[in-house]
Amino acid sequence: MASSSAWVPVVRRPLDADQARAFAPMFKALGDPVRLRLLSMIASAGGGEVCVCDLTGSFQLTGPTISHHLKVLREAGLVDSDRRGTWVYYRLVPAALALLAGLLDVGSVAAGV
């Protein structure tokens, strides 16, 4: 994945069609309350990764539904996972979040807002 520094914030230069097609799925993955919470739980995990068994208890949702949302986050490149024994462990892909934060960076444009 390209580093965030390779991308110019949208306040500086418009995205072309290819760039928009590449980035939109990452934002779309974050556009669901359950996935956004899951991402935040994985991102803020103290040990750097979270067992799926520790994620399901926070939601009134079935295991397969949680797994589906985690798969969407993984396919968008926002998280990565490993199966170890019975459980799957998830961890953040920090470069992906940095890329999106870089695109949305308003810098001095936001001053005074």
Add this chain to the structure above:
Amino acid sequence: MASSSAWVPVVRRPLDADQARAFAPMFKALGDPVRLRLLSMIASAGGGEVCVCDLTGSFQLTGPTISHHLKVLREAGLVDSDRRGTWVYYRLVPAALALLAGLLDVGSVAAGV
């Protein structure tokens, strides 16, 4: 709208259900390639605003379809608009982008990635 400084990056603290419900629609609005391009065109406009008449030419889409996507961006709080005479003019809401960028800020977590 709360300033971005009111929100802790997701790498520091997980979002609760109410926060996730508040922010997910903003990410969802960005989760479409046409809307993401439109936002970037509005955000990077030299004069701070763009006439809808200057946006439609970049897409193989009808005016009503472009207007629908602009409405989604506006309802998500990412852009604002004014009707002046025949045309509607759109401008970025920088605080909204700053808020999302702040949520996704990985700071030192991304170092070395």
